[in-house]
């Protein structure tokens with residue numbers, strides 16, 4: 446039994462969906478669970494729609510119409526006119542119509558999940574219909590009845606016992622007669638509300654399914670040849686890793702290598718299930734295999750770039766030392782605002798923390814900290830992490846830029862740059 450994950454880039458248009466069908470046709474003798482993300486940049490568009498709805502913006506209907514037209518055009522290109530999937534997708538979009546007719550609920554994260562989740566619900570309808578149209582027996586599954594989470598909207602915490610029980614209860618029998626197609630990124634609460642697992646969380650969904658089902662392997666089909674030493678969109682002359690250990694890959698994703706969601710690897714490592722990262726345009730290429738005891742010599746440093754960073758400098762109002770109780774209060778405030786710390790450093794009189802900028806989360810966090818502390822910040826910064834670094838590589842990457850914070854350990858250098 447294999448689990449495949451197809452991300453937004455792989456199904457961004459009709460040729461992408463056709464290619465997905467071609468990729469899986471080589472695995473006709475296998476039992477397959479296929480996890481699919483929203484098409485192309487739909488999640489970003491749905492985020493924009495959510496903001497427009499909550500802010501009462503005039504462009505709300507225009508944004509929604511564009512999202513619908515994008516999907517209807519793909520359906521038309523795949524199936525022509527009058528295929529039943531058109532109604533399935535239209536009925537799914539109606540859930541947004543109902544929501545935006547009413548005044549916004551006061552929990553932004555709740556609204557976000559109910560709207561943004563529609564991206565995966567419609568993409569999987571289209572992919573499932575295409576696979577059936579191509580003669581595969583394919584079953585569409587609503588993942589919200591299988592991935593059970595608490596009600597932490599936008600970062601649902603998975604109840605693993607309940608989730609594995611649901612998955613192992615139903616899926617093996619479905620796989621006897623069909624491929625299973627379901628949504629990445631989504632979960633459901635015990636009150637049947639929709640949650641999401643955090644941006645780019647479809648890799649994590651695939652890992653949950655693979656782990657609960659004891660899959661032979663999980664393959665994530667990407668628009669890159671495999672895992673490279675750096676993002677090829679930012680660096681030339683990248684090298685591909687043929688193999689990586691779970692540990693190295695976990696470190697890379699922890700520091701922000703966006704090619705794999707950070708929560709993906711641990712469940713796979715625990716169950717000793719290899720993760721293959723392969724190019725969806727060249728399905729026969731070997732890609733990268735992540736497994737225990739992988740052999741690789743790092744001839745070039747691994748470079749991880751995180752843009753849009755904010756560096757906060759926090760000090761006490763009376764300029765006394767930063768004590769443990771101050772730190773406890775600071776971390777409590779970060780946790781309450783669901784903001785993750787990327788890098789931090791203490792000195793006698795101030796505490797510096799580097800975080801991702803988020804338009805919804807930053808200002809409320811800043812105001813909450815300001816209630817007790819003196820707080821300054823610098824934004825539009827870049828956090829660069831080099832693993833297996835050389836002095837030369839650090840010099841090259843920081844040349845001509847101001848270093849606002851730096852940390853060095855035996856294997857890793859991190860710098861916050863302006």
Ligand SMILES: Nc1ncnc2c1ncn2[C@@H]1O[C@H](COP(=O)(O)OP(=O)(O)O)[C@@H](O)[C@H]1O
Nearest residue numbers: 452453454669671672673674675676678703704
């Ligand atoms: N070290 C890396 N190796 C390969 N790709 C990387 C790396 N770091 C960042 N990326 C980026 O990750 C992207 C693929 O991940 P992602 O967009 O999440 O895929 P998908 O949404 O299709 O699952 C690539 O297009 C590439 O720009």
Ligand SMILES: N[C@@H](CC(=O)OP(=O)(O)O)C(=O)O
Nearest residue numbers: 452453482488644645646647
């Ligand atoms: N569609 C969601 C979940 C996801 O994982 O997408 P992708 O696989 O395209 O990164 C997002 O964009 O966050």
